[in-house]
Amino acid sequence: xxxxxxxxxxxxxxxxxxxPTHETTKAVLVIHGxxxxxxxxxxxxxxxxxxxxxxGEALIKGRxxxxxxGSSLDAVQLTIEHLEDSPLFNAGKGSVFTYNExxxxxxxxxxxxxxxxxxxxGITTIKNPIQVARAVLDHSVHVFLSGLGAEEFAIEQGxxxxxxxxxxxxxxxxxxxxxxxxxxxxxQEKLGTVGAVAIDKNGNLAAGTSTGGMTNKRYGRIxxxxxxxxxxxxxxxxxxxxxTGHGEFFIRNVVAHDIAARIKYASHxxxxxxxxxxxxxxxxxxxxxxxxxxxxxxxxxxFNTPGMFRGYISLDGSPVVAMYAED
Ligand code: ASP
Numbered sequence: 570x571x572x573x574x575x576x577x578x579x580x581x582x583x584x585x586x587x588x589p590t591h592e593t594t595k596a597v598l599v600i601h602g603x604x605x606x607x608x609x610x611x612x613x614x615x616x617x618x619x620x621x622x623x624x625g626e627a628l629i630k631g632r633x634x635x636x637x638x639g640s641s642l643d644a645v646q647l648t649i650e651h652l653e654d655s656p657l658f659n660a661g662k663g664s665v666f667t668y669n670e671x672x673x674x675x676x677x678x679x680x681x682x683x684x685x686x687x688x689x690x691g692i693t694t695i696k697n698p699i700q701v702a703r704a705v706l707d708h709s710v711h712v713f714l715s716g717l718g719a720e721e722f723a724i725e726q727g728x729x730x731x732x733x734x735x736x737x738x739x740x741x742x743x744x745x746x747x748x749x750x751x752x753x754x755x756x757q758e759k760l761g762t763v764g765a766v767a768i769d770k771n772g773n774l775a776a777g778t779s780t781g782g783m784t785n786k787r788y789g790r791i792x793x794x795x796x797x798x799x800x801x802x803x804x805x806x807x808x809x810x811x812x813t814g815h816g817e818f819f820i821r822n823v824v825a826h827d828i829a830a831r832i833k834y835a836s837h838x839x840x841x842x843x844x845x846x847x848x849x850x851x852x853x854x855x856x857x858x859x860x861x862x863x864x865x866x867x868x869x870x871x872f873n874t875p876g877m878f879r880g881y882i883s884l885d886g887s888p889v890v891a892m893y894a895e896d
Pocket of ligand 1: 794
């Protein structure tokens with residue numbers, strides 16, 4: 570793979586000025602860095618710059634795979650690894666804490682061409698949880714591994730192990746302390762999960778998602794991200810979807826597959842299907858959003874929270890990145 574100096578490209582990143590539903594926009598890669606209570610007032614200019622740069626870098630890295638004729642599955646994995654390595658997002662390095670002050674990560678990846686999927690939950694010592702999901706997809710007869718079994722498998726596969734302290738960030742620890750005094754799950758969070766959906770030159774779709782879950786979650790809690798059809802889904806000819814939001818609602822409403830089913834069985838456009846599912850979710854009390862691509866590469870990024878870190882890139886265009894509802 571050609572590694573290009575990313576800084577040369579960063580000035581090309583466009584922030585804002587687009588309609589978040591993107592009825593007609595086409596792309597080869599779309600990403601999110603989590604939905605939630607993200608507003609102009611809550612994000613400083615310097616943080617806005619960091620989010621924009623990191624999301625732009627991830628888009629350029631992932632798109633390079635597609636440009637070189639690589640698979641959408643590889644593009645999704647590489648894009649997510651980049652976001653996992655950043656402390657800005659709630660995945661990998663920046664994962665939030667459980668009530669017990671541990672970091673337990675979930676991940677999933679799905680190949681729309683073969684229908685194969687890999688998922689992992691309760692990861693505490695593998696640097697890039699998306700690699701565990703990918704290894705399950707590629708090298709296991711199973712779809713979903715959890716806890717110690719998943720980590721043992723990851724180590725057998727040669728994935729990089731880290732001390733759990735690698736996942737410590739002061740901001741997430743402080744946030745845990747704040748919400749611990751409450752007996753309920755925090756409802757107005759900047760969620761920060763990461764996800765990617767890509768379509769390659771052969772028209773193959775893939776989707777992946779990675780998360781630290783929700784601050785103050787009970788240890789052992791598994792969210793929607795690794796539940797295939799809830800937080801992550803891809804099917805060639807239909808769509809690829811990655812979700813972010815309050816996982817329990819996404820599981821109960823099988824959000825990613827519901828969007829796919831509306832496209833497949835009711836002939837809805839991806840724009841209509843995704844927008845309606847996310848708006849119905851809000852009526853049920855579920856906060857969050859999704860990103861997706863259909864089989865023609867049409868982009869959707871609807872959300873029902875004040876903001877969602879998100880962006881997309883076409884084969885030859887500049888990265889487009891946004892975070893607020895009004896962008
Ligand atoms: N969906 C994730 C979970 O519930 C959280 C998020 O999207 O930030 O684990």
